[in-house]
Amino acid sequence: MSGIYIHIPFCKQACHYCDFHFSTTMGKKEAMVNALCRELELRKDEFSNIVVETIYFGGGTPSVLQTSEIEQLIAAVREHYDVMANPEITLEANPDDLSEEKIIQLAASPINRLSIGIQSFFEEDLKLMNRAHNALEAEKSLQLASEYFDNISIDLIYGMPNMTLERWKRNIDKALGFGIPHISSYALTVEPKTALAKFVEDGLIIPATDEETQEHFNLLNEILISAGFDCYEISNFGKPGYYSKNNSAYWQQKKYIGIGPSAHSFDGVRRGWNINNNPKYIKSIEQGLVPMEVEVLSKTDNYNEYIMTGLRTIWGVSLTRIATEFGPKYQEYALLQADKYIEEHLLFVDGDDILKTTKKGMFLADGIAADLFMLNLR
Numbered sequence: 199m200s201g202i203y204i205h206i207p208f209c210k211q212a213c214h215y216c217d218f219h220f221s222t223t224m225g226k227k228e229a230m231v232n233a234l235c236r237e238l239e240l241r242k243d244e245f246s247n248i249v250v251e252t253i254y255f256g257g258g259t260p261s262v263l264q265t266s267e268i269e270q271l272i273a274a275v276r277e278h279y280d281v282m283a284n285p286e287i288t289l290e291a292n293p294d295d296l297s298e299e300k301i302i303q304l305a306a307s308p309i310n311r312l313s314i315g316i317q318s319f320f321e322e323d324l325k326l327m328n329r330a331h332n333a334l335e336a337e338k339s340l341q342l343a344s345e346y347f348d349n350i351s352i353d354l355i356y357g358m359p360n361m362t363l364e365r366w367k368r369n370i371d372k373a374l375g376f377g378i379p380h381i382s383s384y385a386l387t388v389e390p391k392t393a394l395a396k397f398v399e400d401g402l403i404i405p406a407t408d409e410e411t412q413e414h415f416n417l418l419n420e421i422l423i424s425a426g427f428d429c430y431e432i433s434n435f436g437k438p439g440y441y442s443k444n445n446s447a448y449w450q451q452k453k454y455i456g457i458g459p460s461a462h463s464f465d466g467v468r469r470g471w472n473i474n475n476n477p478k479y480i481k482s483i484e485q486g487l488v489p490m491e492v493e494v495l496s497k498t499d500n501y502n503e504y505i506m507t508g509l510r511t512i513w514g515v516s517l518t519r520i521a522t523e524f525g526p527k528y529q530e531y532a533l534l535q536a537d538k539y540i541e542e543h544l545l546f547v548d549g550d551d552i553l554k555t556t557k558k559g560m561f562l563a564d565g566i567a568a569d570l571f572m573l574n575l576r
Contacts, residue, residue, distance in 0.1 A: 200447070204260075205258060206257040224262070248453065348379075352380075383433060385414070432563050501572055515554075
């Protein structure tokens with residue numbers, strides 16, 4: 199499986215918690231779309247013998263684009279790449295952009311999956327996050343989208359300050375009431391240089407404790423599993439047949455090309471990332487140069503990434519693959535480091551080969567993975 203990620207670096211306003219690359223100035227939108235199309239052309243040889251199975255519009259807020267601009271970008275992918283007959287094409291969208299007219303246009307376009315940034319159905323949460331939509335728009339967007347799209351995902355944030363378990367449960371129940379087949383849910387994190395970090399520093403906001411956040415995750419997991427969802431990755435819950443193919447490709451270390459400022463790429467050996475400056479990105483692309491830095495991953499880097507991505511998912515990590523791909527010393531080290539977590543019922547070996555987190559260990563997957571990282575062995 200391979201995919202193309204297209205970063206749309208525009209938002210109507212800045213969310214207090216967000217540290218992604220975006221601009222609230224739309225003046226360069228047309229030039230940016232043209233530059234994205236040009237980068238797709240410049241990098242076509244990277245996928246010369248690879249079939250594209252997913253196209254993902256992320257951001258930023260891709261739904262600020264006109265449907266015609268989205269179609270222009272999809273046409274550029276089809277022109278320069280070998281695209282499978284029915285690829286998964288996802289558009290991230292904010293509720294305030296999803297009027298019925300816009301949804302009808304999107305449904306008539308090649309877009310076949312919507313990922314809607316609900317975050318919360320409660321006004322106080324949305325105001326704290328400085329979201330561009332309100333609670334009424336959150337519900338209305340889902341009502342309208344459900345009439346025209348079958349494959350819909352929503353984002354919900356837990357670990358909000360002052361969020362009781364009861365309010366979090368009402369958020370989850372409201373989402374389930376719309377029959378949504380996929381939910382991506384993330385803990386609110388205080389990222390450096392964000393407005394939220396400043397509020398916390400000034401004592402205006404007291405973040406949720408780790409214990410409260412874990413309680414939120416446990417409740418989410420319990421309710422969604424009971425409702426027929428699979429927690430196929432720590433932040434992603436899907437009903438059978440509705441896993442995000444794009445997200446799954448990331449966690450299974452498939453190849454992908456990232457188009458646009460700040461977008462990341464991975465070809466199995468190298469990881470690259472584009473400059474996170476819109477004017478410089480556009481200028482460079484107009485000159486026929488992709489402004490990307492590249493890092494060649496060592497064997498140890500690749501092992502660490504495999505551990506990190508694998509333990510976050512239901513697929514786990516294969517001990518046989520570790521021995522074959524990285525060497526017996528890596529397998530021995532992984533088992534040695536995993537032993538205490540197996541004793542604590544946070545990890546287990548499924549069959550004779552697959553190392554996985556238990557239900558109890560899933561929330562702690564990143565910390566456990568870090569303890570299995572190889573630091574010095576080459």
